Amino acid sequence: MTEKQRDLRLLLPVYAIFLLIYIGACILEPTFFTWGNNVNLFTRITPLLLAGIAQTYVILTGGIDLSIGAIIALANAIAVSLPFVNTPTNIVLWLLVPAIAGLLVGLLNGLIITRGGFPPLIVTLATSQIINGICLFLLPQPGGKISHGLTNAVTGKLFGAIPIPLIILIVFFVIFYLILKHTSFGRSIYAVGGNETVALESGINANHVKVWVYGISGLLAGFAGIYLSAVMNSGDPLVGNPYILDSIAVAVIGGTSLAGGVGGVLGVLGAAYIYQLLNNILNLYAVSTFYQYVVKGLVLIMALAITSSGAGFQVKGIFRKRHVKE
Amino acid sequence: MEASSVPAFLEMQNIVKMFQGTCAVNGVDFNCAHGEVHGLVGENGAGKSTLMKVLAGVHSPDKGKILIKGEERKFANYSEARKAGIGVVYQELSLLPQLNVAENIAMGVWPKNQLGLINWKTIKATSNEILKSIGVEIDPDLLVSSLPMALRQMVEIGKMLVQKPELIIFDEPTAPLSHDEVQVLFTLINDLKKQGKGIIFISHRLEEVLTIADRITVMKDGQKVITDTTSNFTEQKLISSMVGREISEIFPPKHTQLGQQRELFTYDGVLKRSNSMVTFSVREGEVLGLGGLQGQGQMELLHSIFGLGGCEELKISINGQVTPIKNPRQAMRHGIALVPENRSEEGVFLILSSLANLAATTLDRRQKMLFVDKSTENQVVRDMINRLSIKVTSHRQPAQLLSGGNMQKLVVGKWLIFNPKVIVLLEPTKGVDVATKQQIYLIIRQLADAGVAVIVNTSDMIELIGLCDRVLVMNHGFLTASLSGEEITEERIMEASVSNKQIVSSETQS
Numbered sequence: 001m002t003e004k005q006r007d008l009r010l011l012l013p014v015y016a017i018f019l020l021i022y023i024g025a026c027i028l029e030p031t032f033f034t035w036g037n038n039v040n041l042f043t044r045i046t047p048l049l050l051a052g053i054a055q056t057y058v059i060l061t062g063g064i065d066l067s068i069g070a071i072i073a074l075a076n077a078i079a080v081s082l083p084f085v086n087t088p089t090n091i092v093l094w095l096l097v098p099a100i101a102g103l104l105v106g107l108l109n110g111l112i113i114t115r116g117g118f119p120p121l122i123v124t125l126a127t128s129q130i131i132n133g134i135c136l137f138l139l140p141q142p143g144g145k146i147s148h149g150l151t152n153a154v155t156g157k158l159f160g161a162i163p164i165p166l167i168i169l170i171v172f173f174v175i176f177y178l179i180l181k182h183t184s185f186g187r188s189i190y191a192v193g194g195n196e197t198v199a200l201e202s203g204i205n206a207n208h209v210k211v212w213v214y215g216i217s218g219l220l221a222g223f224a225g226i227y228l229s230a231v232m233n234s235g236d237p238l239v240g241n242p243y244i245l246d247s248i249a250v251a252v253i254g255g256t257s258l259a260g261g262v263g264g265v266l267g268v269l270g271a272a273y274i275y276q277l278l279n280n281i282l283n284l285y286a287v288s289t290f291y292q293y294v295v296k297g298l299v300l301i302m303a304l305a306i307t308s309s310g311a312g313f314q315v316k317g318i319f320r321k322r323h324v325k326e
Numbered sequence: 327m328e329a330s331s332v333p334a335f336l337e338m339q340n341i342v343k344m345f346q347g348t349c350a351v352n353g354v355d356f357n358c359a360h361g362e363v364h365g366l367v368g369e370n371g372a373g374k375s376t377l378m379k380v381l382a383g384v385h386s387p388d389k390g391k392i393l394i395k396g397e398e399r400k401f402a403n404y405s406e407a408r409k410a411g412i413g414v415v416y417q418e419l420s421l422l423p424q425l426n427v428a429e430n431i432a433m434g435v436w437p438k439n440q441l442g443l444i445n446w447k448t449i450k451a452t453s454n455e456i457l458k459s460i461g462v463e464i465d466p467d468l469l470v471s472s473l474p475m476a477l478r479q480m481v482e483i484g485k486m487l488v489q490k491p492e493l494i495i496f497d498e499p500t501a502p503l504s505h506d507e508v509q510v511l512f513t514l515i516n517d518l519k520k521q522g523k524g525i526i527f528i529s530h531r532l533e534e535v536l537t538i539a540d541r542i543t544v545m546k547d548g549q550k551v552i553t554d555t556t557s558n559f560t561e562q563k564l565i566s567s568m569v570g571r572e573i574s575e576i577f578p579p580k581h582t583q584l585g586q587q588r589e590l591f592t593y594d595g596v597l598k599r600s601n602s603m604v605t606f607s608v609r610e611g612e613v614l615g616l617g618g619l620q621g622q623g624q625m626e627l628l629h630s631i632f633g634l635g636g637c638e639e640l641k642i643s644i645n646g647q648v649t650p651i652k653n654p655r656q657a658m659r660h661g662i663a664l665v666p667e668n669r670s671e672e673g674v675f676l677i678l679s680s681l682a683n684l685a686a687t688t689l690d691r692r693q694k695m696l697f698v699d700k701s702t703e704n705q706v707v708r709d710m711i712n713r714l715s716i717k718v719t720s721h722r723q724p725a726q727l728l729s730g731g732n733m734q735k736l737v738v739g740k741w742l743i744f745n746p747k748v749i750v751l752l753e754p755t756k757g758v759d760v761a762t763k764q765q766i767y768l769i770i771r772q773l774a775d776a777g778v779a780v781i782v783n784t785s786d787m788i789e790l791i792g793l794c795d796r797v798l799v800m801n802h803g804f805l806t807a808s809l810s811g812e813e814i815t816e817e818r819i820m821e822a823s824v825s826n827k828q829i830v831s832s833e834t835q836s
């Protein structure tokens with residue numbers, strides 16, 4: 001089996017499920033297949049896609065990042081707290097400052113994990129607690145406002161036709177795909193996740209790779225936070241919470257093994273779409289929140305069963321990891 | 327080899343390496359020249375691997391010098407040793423199975439194109455070129471996990487050759503290979519030798535070492551016994567210098583009148599690995615050995631006896647009664663015991679006391695009302711510690727502080743207290759010292775004499791021959807021979823281990 005065939009086996013089920021749900025929705029509800037609704041989907045999917053890519057990078061090294069949600073909230077809190085007036089330079093700063101904050105928190109995660117040799121699960125849980133505290137300090141209750149400039153820059157249309165969320169989605173997706181598949185940093189991630197000793201013996205600085213992977217995760221979570229701020233046009237200290245576990249779910253459904261070393265970002269897009277489509281459909285039919293959670297959970301388990309049956313080793317990988325943890 | 331005016335490529339002098347007070351390597355001299363194959367043999371735990379790890383920069387020696395081309399060198403890690411021209415082909419291959427062949431070979435070195443992205447074409451070309459130079463063609467896009475063992479090893483060799491080493495260590499390279507594959511490897515080793523590389527060849531199969539090596543060094547208990555040119559050795563001489571004494575002194579006498587004993591244990595099931603029926607039985611008081619190359623399905627077979635899966639339609643009968651065994655609890659209820667292969671992972675509770683370890687299998691037998699009767703437990707454990715002469719400071723000492731041999735005694739001891747009818751031992755003497763080995767052999771024989779059916783799996787040929795009353799050989803999930811008495815010879819066992827033709831679906835009791 002070549003690498004491409006393996007990747008195909010991982011990806012086919014994800015996109016098959018996506019198509020199934022999408023076509024099903026279009027048949028049941030003709031308004032679903034409208035340009036407006038599709039643009040709406042792009043807009044909604046972007047933060048989950050960013051968080052999913054972030055989580056995928058971390059999981060590929062064999063780690064996990066529970067601070068993604070907190071960093072999203074931090075970026076959001078910073079964005080609404082920045083005392084800037086609406087000028088083009090300030091818009092750039094609005095985009096950069098929260099993202100850099102995210103990057104720094106991520107790097108800090110990576111440093112604590114590698115220097116201390118602590119388990120990523122606990123370290124990122126701890127930093128997310130600290131950040132949650134800082135968020136509440138910056139923004140004790142939901143509120144605040146984002147400048148119109150930022151909102152327009154993020155949610156508007158380029159040349160009046162192409163939705164900017166779509167562009168953001170494609171740009172991030174392509175960049176982070178290229179990094180993973182075609183740079184030595186990306187390949188080092190697979191080596192470290194596959195077998196750290198072998199990576200070390202091949203002259204790869206495993207700790208360096210890990211620190212930057214958590215850094216990238218923080219940076220992407222920062223961008224997701226800015227994006228959400230622009231779309232919501234306000235701040236909410238709890239905005240990141242759903243992304244903690246959703247990002248893990250999206251990464252795993254997208255074909256990345258929790259044991260590390262296998263997977264990639266190609267499946268994340270499909271997985272994020274499955275997630276968002278479900279929300280969209282359930283809302284279209286005004287299903288009550290209780291049932292929404294139940295349906296989402298059931299579909300998640302189904303998707304996981306189908307995607308992992310496409311690759312026997314992945315299931316094994318997940319079990320092995322659990323075995324080790326217990 | 328001529329004694330030289332030019333220094334040999336590698337010269338190791340008086341190497342000493344201690345691990346927690348025990349001497350793994352004790353004052354060993356070793357050398358290897360360009361264009362030479364130097365065989366290194368010794369029992370498990372003789373110090374071969376430690377000596378090679380010192381050379382490869384994994385361990386740093388406590389005493390002694392390593393000279394490369396007459397110059398003293400100190401390796402702080404493997405990459406320094408690699409830069410000095412030392413390449414290692416490890417027994418457990420250092421490949422990433424989820425990546426493709428080309429990337430494994432190029433691991434750590436990624437050529438870039440003008441855009442700064444990885445140039446996959448160059449990587450694939452290098453992979454093709456290096457694999458061609460060792461006489462194999464493997465699609466560089468294939469995942470390593472999809473290759474058979476023999477080809478994986480070729481990839482491993484290719485990965486090592488990319489570094490252009492001058493000295494290559496082969497650490498038991500033939501263990502997973504079939505007879506034909508070994509021949510391919512030997513051709514390759516001879517080619518490398520002709521190119522002027524120095525080669526150190528470690529193997530448990532003495533016949534192979536005698537074929538390929540120019541000189542042979544024998545190690546025992548961390549020390550060098552002898553180094554001599556191959557023509558001065560015979561298989562007998564190798565064995566006696568490895569073991570240090572005649573086989574008859576190490577092993578207790580075998581059972582003489584087995585034919586009259588009744589069959590205590592019979593096994594009948596379809597092994598998942600080969601999807602074939604496997605049948606065998608063990609008589610009361612018999613020590614049955616299970617041999618063959620590593621990873622031929624022995625573990626699956628023996629694990630299934632203890633209810634750990636690996637076999638379908640399993641029918642196990644004890645004393646003629648069919649007993650369902652689906653998990654270890656059921657197995658234990660019917661008097662079956664298993665001494666696992668990896669004692670630190672499956673055999674002992676590392677952080678618990680010796681007492682807790684020894685008592686673990688029989689807690690419910692000493693239960694009074696709701697609680698365990700501590701005074702009986704203390705007595706039982708003390709008796710066992712004395713009986714096996716386990717070296718502990720107190721029975722409260724945690725298992726992880728004990729040496730390998732004493733840890734193994736804990737595992738054996740907890741099953742002795744359990745008083746099994748059938749005991750399965752997987753590699754019972756792996757990584758234990760010679761004195762403990764002898765003691766374990768004695769215990770095994772005592773168990774058998776007391777009427778227990780004993781099944782031993784071991785990769786140590788001498789152990790199979792010296793210890794077992796009867797030997798079954800497993801090959802690709804089939805039982806290919808049942809040897810008893812005088813038939814148990816290295817030749818017969820190897821023949822059944824590697825032959826492709828005489829695979830029979832089941833063993834029949836003679």
